[in-house]
Amino acid sequence: MNLEQISTFLTVYQSGSYKKAAELLYLPQPTVSHRINQLEKELGKSLLLRGKGKVKLTEEGKAFLPYARRILGAIKEGQEAVERVGEGATGKLSIGCNNSFAAYVLPNVMDSFTRDYPHVSIKVYTYASSELVRLMKNQHFQLGITRYTSNDSGMIYRPILSEHVMLLVSPEHRFAKRSSVKLEEILQEPILTYPKETQYRKMIDVTLNQFNLTYQAKLETNNLQLIKHFLKRNAGVFLSGRTYMMNEIKEKELVQVEIENNPFPLSQVFIAYRENELHSLDYLFIKHFEERINQRVKEDTLVGVFHATGTN
Known part of the structure; x- marks a missing residue:
């Protein structure tokens, strides 16, 4: 078994015929057939079925297919690694x-x-x-x-x-100077949030439902830029990990505050x-x-x- 045989096997399967495979590989069709025959001989099983229409895989061919792809993929990775060393x-x-x-x-x-x-x-x-x-x-x-x-x-x-879910507020917000805030206090504020169909909103809602806590959404949008705009204008508060807010926190445009007894799963x-x-x-x-x-x-x-x- 060699790489030429494996590559030819994949080309015949992908193209659907020995004739097309020969054209793609710039080889005479008998050479393509010989390589497939040799591969099947070494494996002791038929891999391809000829017939009307496209060439199909035998059950043994289906079993061999992912390994053939993996072998050529590993070779490609090796070639890429060699290229990176030099260039x-x-x-x-x-x-x-x-x-x-x-x-x-x-x-x-x-x-x-x-x-x-x-x-x-x-x-x-x-x-x-x-x-x-x-x-x-x-x-x-x-x-x-x-x-x-x-x-x-x-x-x-x-x-x-x-990272932990945090409370994000404007520097002018009444919570901005506090080190932590109770969840019940937060939910009394105008809440800026994602729409109900988003996975992040579902995580927030499921967590609050476990504690029988409710809130009124002031703004619902999947546009984070719009949420940031209203946060900076002190029009509400937002629950989020800090990753998406790093620049604003660094520039002191927003303030992050810890949530006391934080019930939310890690973001x-x-x-x-x-x-x-x-x-x-x-x-x-x-x-x-x-x-x-x-x-x-x-x-x-x-x-x-x-x-x-x-x-x-």
């Missing part, structure tokens, strides 16, 4: 995330990544969080950045960041990818993303401590 990272990367992440978190990561790896081309797709996993499974993009996991088989979620960020389909360039981005996000969080936390203590 730096090259290739194409496609990423999916929600609009808020793309607008307020990803730019900082992308600035440093594109600076360090100028020969990598990147596509960024933005979708609702509920759509990301479905599109990932359909191979619409390589990596997904999401705040939620699912039970879909074949999907891997790598945790990148975990998390995950990198999602399909099982056994993580390539070398994907690893490179994940590592860079993780390092940059955690570095940014650490820097902003220190800035917040310095501001709170009056240290210059």
Whole structure:
């Protein structure tokens, strides 16, 4: 068994015929047939069924298919690794995330990544969080950045960041000078929030329902920029992790306040990818993303401590 035989097997299967495979590989058709015959001889089983219409896989062929793909994928990764040693990272990367992440978190990561790896081309797709996993499974993009996991088989979620849900208010708000606020007090304020159909809103509502707590939404929108606008105008309060608010907190346009006896689950960020389909360039981005996000969080936390203590 050799790579030529495996590559020919995949080409015949994908093209649907020996004739088309020969054309794609620039080989005589007898050579294609010979390679398939040799592969089947070594495996001791038939892999392909010839007949009217497209060539089909036998049951043994279906079993062999994912391994054949994995072998060629590993070879491709090896070639990419060799290229990076001599020339730096090259290739194409496609990423999916929600609009808020793309607008307020990803730019900082992308600035440093594109600076360090100028020969990598990147596509960024933005979708609702509920759509990301479905599109990932359909191979619409390589990596997904999401705040939620699912039970879909074949999907891997790598945790990148975990943080507490905080209360975000304007510097002019009556809670801004306090170190913490009770949840019951918060819910008496005008609440700015995401729409009910979003997963983040569902998390908030499910948690409050467990304690028989209710609130009145002042503004519901999936546009984080609009929420920030009304927060800065002291028109309400917002419950969120601090990741999406780092710049505003750093510039003292917004203030984060702890929630006493905080009942909310941690707000998390995950990198999602399909099982056994993580390539070398994907690893490179994940590592860079993780390092940059955690570095940014650490820097902003220190800035917040310095501001709170009056240290210059």
